[in-house]
Amino acid sequence: xxxxxxxxxxxxxxxxxxxxxxxxxxxxxxxxIFGFLGHNGAGKTTTVRLLxxxxxxxAGEVRVxxxxxxxxxxxxxxxxxxxTESPSLDERLTAREMLEIYARVFGLDEKRARSRTVExxxxxxxxxxxxxxxxxxxxGMKQRMALVRALLHSPEVLYLDEPSAGLDPxxxxxxxxxxxxxxxxxxxxxxxxxxxxxxxxxLCDRVGVMEHGKLIALGTPxxxxxxxxxxxxxxxxxxxxxAAAAQEVIRNQCQLFSEPGQNGTLVVTALHHEKIPAxxxxxxxxxxxxxxxxxxxxxxEDAYFALHAADRE
Amino acid sequence: xxxxxxxxxxxxxxxxxxxxxxxxxxLIIVPLIMFVAMPLLMIxxxxxxxxxxxxxxxxxxxxxxxxxxxxxxxxxxxxxxxPIVIMLIYFLAPMFLILPIMVASVIAADSFAGExxxxxxxxxxxxxATDLELFTAKMLSAWLPALAVALLGFVIYAVVCNVxxxxxxxxxxxxNLMWIVLILWVVPPAAGLGLGSMVLVSRRMKTFQExxxxxGMVVLPVLLLILTQAFGVMYFSTLxxxxxxxxxxxxxxxxxxxxxxxxxxxxxxxxL
Numbered sequence: 001x002x003x004x005x006x007x008x009x010x011x012x013x014x015x016x017x018x019x020x021x022x023x024x025x026x027x028x029x030x031x032x033i034f035g036f037l038g039h040n041g042a043g044k045t046t047t048v049r050l051l052x053x054x055x056x057x058x059a060g061e062v063r064v065x066x067x068x069x070x071x072x073x074x075x076x077x078x079x080x081x082x083x084t085e086s087p088s089l090d091e092r093l094t095a096r097e098m099l100e101i102y103a104r105v106f107g108l109d110e111k112r113a114r115s116r117t118v119e120x121x122x123x124x125x126x127x128x129x130x131x132x133x134x135x136x137x138x139x140g141m142k143q144r145m146a147l148v149r150a151l152l153h154s155p156e157v158l159y160l161d162e163p164s165a166g167l168d169p170x171x172x173x174x175x176x177x178x179x180x181x182x183x184x185x186x187x188x189x190x191x192x193x194x195x196x197x198x199x200x201x202x203l204c205d206r207v208g209v210m211e212h213g214k215l216i217a218l219g220t221p222x223x224x225x226x227x228x229x230x231x232x233x234x235x236x237x238x239x240x241x242x243a244a245a246a247q248e249v250i251r252n253q254c255q256l257f258s259e260p261g262q263n264g265t266l267v268v269t270a271l272h273h274e275k276i277p278a279x280x281x282x283x284x285x286x287x288x289x290x291x292x293x294x295x296x297x298x299x300x301e302d303a304y305f306a307l308h309a310a311d312r313e
Numbered sequence: 314x315x316x317x318x319x320x321x322x323x324x325x326x327x328x329x330x331x332x333x334x335x336x337x338x339x340l341i342i343v344p345l346i347m348f349v350a351m352p353l354l355m356i357x358x359x360x361x362x363x364x365x366x367x368x369x370x371x372x373x374x375x376x377x378x379x380x381x382x383x384x385x386x387x388x389x390x391x392x393x394x395x396p397i398v399i400m401l402i403y404f405l406a407p408m409f410l411i412l413p414i415m416v417a418s419v420i421a422a423d424s425f426a427g428e429x430x431x432x433x434x435x436x437x438x439x440x441x442a443t444d445l446e447l448f449t450a451k452m453l454s455a456w457l458p459a460l461a462v463a464l465l466g467f468v469i470y471a472v473v474c475n476v477x478x479x480x481x482x483x484x485x486x487x488x489n490l491m492w493i494v495l496i497l498w499v500v501p502p503a504a505g506l507g508l509g510s511m512v513l514v515s516r517r518m519k520t521f522q523e524x525x526x527x528x529g530m531v532v533l534p535v536l537l538l539i540l541t542q543a544f545g546v547m548y549f550s551t552l553x554x555x556x557x558x559x560x561x562x563x564x565x566x567x568x569x570x571x572x573x574x575x576x577x578x579x580x581x582x583x584x585l
Contacts, residue, residue, distance in 0.1 A: 049582060073443075074442070075441070077439060084436060086435070090325065093328055105321045105322060105441065107441065
């Protein structure tokens with residue numbers, strides 16, 4: 001069984017009247033990519049701060065890498081890397097200067113600090129800009145620099161707060177490949193805070209959804225999708241002229257809601273697999289020509305919106 | 314305390330601070346005015362005043378206002394030498410303290426409040442540096458340059474005074490014991506005063522400029538010292554310098570204690 005890297009029970013943090021993190025219980029295993037989802041202000045950043053000993057909890061128990069962040073914060077931060085939401089770079093310094101200084105702060109000796117800086121700048125295709133001031137870097141390059149800084153000391157746990165924000169599609173793909181490599185090949189634990197649900201679906205082994213400081217859902221993306229979204233979304237392509245008739249059949253005979261899609265298709269939502277043959281039989285009986293049927297599995301995005309819709313109700 | 318972390322952070326702060334023109338300009342201009350322009354003016358002013366024919370009698374009147382201790386110190390000098398000694402050794406002594414206070418304040422404003430303005434603090438908080446290491450590094454990055462600039466300023470001032478004053482004094486007359494006490498005992502805590510007060514001010518200010526303007530008020534006690542001496546209430550003797558140094562060290566102790574107490578990650582992150 002994999003080692004539990006992050007283990008918190010009833011973790012609570014208040015700011016005055018506001019409970020930013022409310023009785024959070026969560027375990028993240030070594031090598032896992034854990035997605036932490038939620039709107040702005042849901043409590044994600046506060047949780048990361050609590051897990052790194054930046055803030056102390058008002059209540060609850062927390063251990064990261066077996067250490068208590070409130071007591072062993074310095075040792076814990078030596079073994080963790082954090083990519084903050086804003087790159088937080090020393091823009092008056094050159095890329096090389098900033099990285100070498102941070103490498104020293106993270107405990108690397110002078111020689112290793114220099115070689116590690118070059119190694120990472122090369123890996124992130126920034127070596128040719130190493131001696132330029134960071135102020136002149138593009139937004140995407142700054143984001144990459146911040147990630148390089150978080151990786152300098154080869155952390156065992158890596159917290160990434162909106163890592164793909166500001167990156168172009170090619171850089172985003174590169175980042176995703178890197179995250180997968182860090183987890184799958186190097187066994188590092190990734191705690192990924194993101195609004196990008198496609199990213200979470202693609203990368204994460206499990207996700208947790210935060211709302212008003214509470215963890216309201218936890219599981220694999222597939223589990224959450226099936227648990228929270230009732231039925232699949234099915235696209236049925238019919239003869240264009242018969243689309244209205246088909247809609248009538250689906251509504252009257254199957255008691256289901258459909259809406260026109262593209263090129264004469266109808267999209268039926270919340271349709272369970274076992275009901276698909278009955279819908280098709282009804283259409284055939286009504287002499288509607290059916291050309292194609294495609295069932296789309298619910299995504300994490302569907303689950304996320306279903307969750308928040310339920311929460312609002 | 315981990316010295317590798319502190320050294321790296323001091324290097325970072327110094328490299329960052331000295332890239333800023335807003336920081337560098339006062340560090341160059343103020344010493345030039347204080348250590349080159351002012352002594353030259355003080356040395357040649359009495360010559361110019363004597364042309365008008367009234368200055369010596371004014372000087373006599375002025376000398377009568379001076380405390381007996383200062384008169385005793387001046388007794389070994391000729392009438393021509395006395396104004397130079399009064400101005401360069403005694404009057405400029407408290408003024409000299411403005412330099413370490415100002416240098417420490419400017420750097421501390423950039424290092425503490427400027428860090429907030431540039432949004433670079435958060436990354437620092439996620440490093441293994443403890444709160445005390447971060448605080449110590451930030452203090453040293455302002456305190457050491459303040460001492461270095463003050464020491465350099467003192468050497469330049471000594472050379473300018475002795476060279477320019479040679480035709481009147483006929484010997485090396487600067488520094489005296491009081492100035493040695495000033496440099497070794499008073500300047501370090503004076504820099505600490507600028508620094509410590511800026512640390513407290515920076516908690517409330519969000520930008521370098523705001524902090525610097527508010528922190529500038531710390532030179533007011535120095536101005537009071539200058540005025541007190543100008544009106545003959547006291548003079549800057551070795552004993553006064555020693556007592557002033559002691560008082561400043563005590564104030565620094567309190568400021569550092571308050572600074573350490575307030576410099577905590579939880580507080581700092583809330584201010585971002």
